Amino acid sequence: MADAYFSLFTLIVLIPLALIAFLYFLVRPRPVKIPIKNRHVFITGGSSGIGLALAHHAAAQGARVSILARSRNKLEEARNAVRLATGIDVSVFAADVRDYDAVKRAVDEAGPIDVLLLNHGVFVALELEKQELSEVKFTLDVNLMGSFNLIKAALPAMRTRKDPQQPVSIALVSSQAGQVGIYGYAAYSASKFGLRGLAEALQQEVIADNIHVSLIFPPDTDTPGFAEENKRKPELTKIIASSSGAMKPEEVAQKTFDGIKSGSFIIPCNLEGIALSLATAGLSPQRSFLMATVEVLAAGILRIAGLCFQWTWYTSIEKWHNQRKAFVELMISTSSRFTSKELKHFELGPCFRRLVADIAT
Ligand SMILES: NC(=O)C1=CN([C@@H]2O[C@H](COP(=O)(O)OP(=O)(O)OC[C@H]3O[C@@H](n4cnc5c(N)ncnc54)[C@H](OP(=O)(O)O)[C@@H]3O)[C@@H](O)[C@H]2O)C=CC1
Numbered sequence: 001m002a003d004a005y006f007s008l009f010t011l012i013v014l015i016p017l018a019l020i021a022f023l024y025f026l027v028r029p030r031p032v033k034i035p036i037k038n039r040h041v042f043i044t045g046g047s048s049g050i051g052l053a054l055a056h057h058a059a060a061q062g063a064r065v066s067i068l069a070r071s072r073n074k075l076e077e078a079r080n081a082v083r084l085a086t087g088i089d090v091s092v093f094a095a096d097v098r099d100y101d102a103v104k105r106a107v108d109e110a111g112p113i114d115v116l117l118l119n120h121g122v123f124v125a126l127e128l129e130k131q132e133l134s135e136v137k138f139t140l141d142v143n144l145m146g147s148f149n150l151i152k153a154a155l156p157a158m159r160t161r162k163d164p165q166q167p168v169s170i171a172l173v174s175s176q177a178g179q180v181g182i183y184g185y186a187a188y189s190a191s192k193f194g195l196r197g198l199a200e201a202l203q204q205e206v207i208a209d210n211i212h213v214s215l216i217f218p219p220d221t222d223t224p225g226f227a228e229e230n231k232r233k234p235e236l237t238k239i240i241a242s243s244s245g246a247m248k249p250e251e252v253a254q255k256t257f258d259g260i261k262s263g264s265f266i267i268p269c270n271l272e273g274i275a276l277s278l279a280t281a282g283l284s285p286q287r288s289f290l291m292a293t294v295e296v297l298a299a300g301i302l303r304i305a306g307l308c309f310q311w312t313w314y315t316s317i318e319k320w321h322n323q324r325k326a327f328v329e330l331m332i333s334t335s336s337r338f339t340s341k342e343l344k345h346f347e348l349g350p351c352f353r354r355l356v357a358d359i360a361t
């Protein structure tokens with residue numbers, strides 16, 4: 001009996017404790033705290049949505065804030081909004097992240113950066129077959145190459161900063177669609193997955209300079225960009241993306257700064273995001289031995305959860321195609337009238353509408 005108790009005790013207490021102790025010594029890089037107050041936070045895409053919420057948050061925390069985006073008007077509006085809310089003046093820089101020279105000028109003028117927050121981004125949800133290659137290239141150029149441009153421009157001064165003892169941060173806003181590929185996001189997911197490769201490699205290169213990289217993974221977030229995206233988003237993209245609850249930009253900003261300050265490499269934003277980050281932990285660095293413990297213990301069950309999600313997604317895709325087929329058959333067989341809303345729902349284009357109208361007459 002005593003033996004049985006001892007085995008049980010070993011199984012549920014000693015082994016996990018040994019694992020936690022082991023991971024405590026194992027995790028690299030070591031934990032770090034990154035202060036925000038009185039530091040220079042430079043935010044790309046800081047004139048709208050998540051970026052604007054980040055600017056508000058940083059200003060309210062007592063940081064010196066710079067924002068960069070293309071439209072000068074939107075930048076001025078953002079500056080006024082932050083001033084009104086916090087009494088703090090942010091510096092604004094009008095530049096396209098695709099233009100290295102313009103980016104370099106802005107970064108040099110802004111002065112040494114302590115927290116480089118790369119949040120700029122473009123997104124159009126569309127099946128790859130319907131998307132022009134020029135739009136694919138645009139997405140990769142802005143989201144991925146734009147991030148390279150900013151890092152190349154800002155890194156030298158971050159590296160040779162006055163006080164190397166003070167840790168500094170490079171944080172990149174990815175997306176949950178940068179952790180798992182989603183219908184309609186071939187170009188966008190590729191650009192956001194790319195940021196992860198960039199971040200993992202960069203962290204190894206800059207750790208010796210006390211520079212710490214973070215990746216933020218928001219779900220659908222209620223921003224002007226999101227409202228625009230929704231105007232012509234495939235039904236299936238909406239269905240699959242709704243597996244993760246939507247957020248407000250202010251909530252994403254809060255999670256982002258909590259994560260940056262605690263030196264997290266991976267920063268999820270909601271509960272589904274935590275599960276998704278655990279399920280896709282891969283070989284990314286983990287500074288927290290507690291999170292590492294959860295990753296190790298939960299790996300198997302999360303793989304099953306992931307497969308369940310894939311099952312629901314593929315089931316939705318199959319169902320949608322069946323419904324569409326049934327709808328088309330009904331239209332042709334009955335020559336019935338149909339609403340343009342229905343046609344749009346099943347993504348039946350103008351050519352198809354004309355064809356059916358011809359059959360009907
Ligand atoms: N909203 C969402 O559902 C989610 C968003 N994200 C990511 O969060 C980030 C912000 O998104 P969100 O706030 O919704 O987007 P918005 O469209 O609301 O804002 C985008 C910002 O990026 C700037 N920007 C766009 N293109 C460029 C460019 N070429 N050069 C410089 N600045 C540029 C815009 O300013 P301007 O147009 O004047 O240049 C604007 O300030 C993006 O990286 C997005 O992928 C991630 C997950 C979910």
Ligand SMILES: CCCCCCCCCCCCCCCC(=O)[C@@H](N)CO
Pocket residue numbers: 123175176177180182218219220221226229240241242243244272273275276279302303305306309
């Ligand atoms: C093991 C378990 C995991 C579970 C949860 C999986 C949920 C995945 C949902 C993916 C949502 C993608 C949203 C993209 C948002 C975005 O970037 C666009 N709005 C463009 O801005």
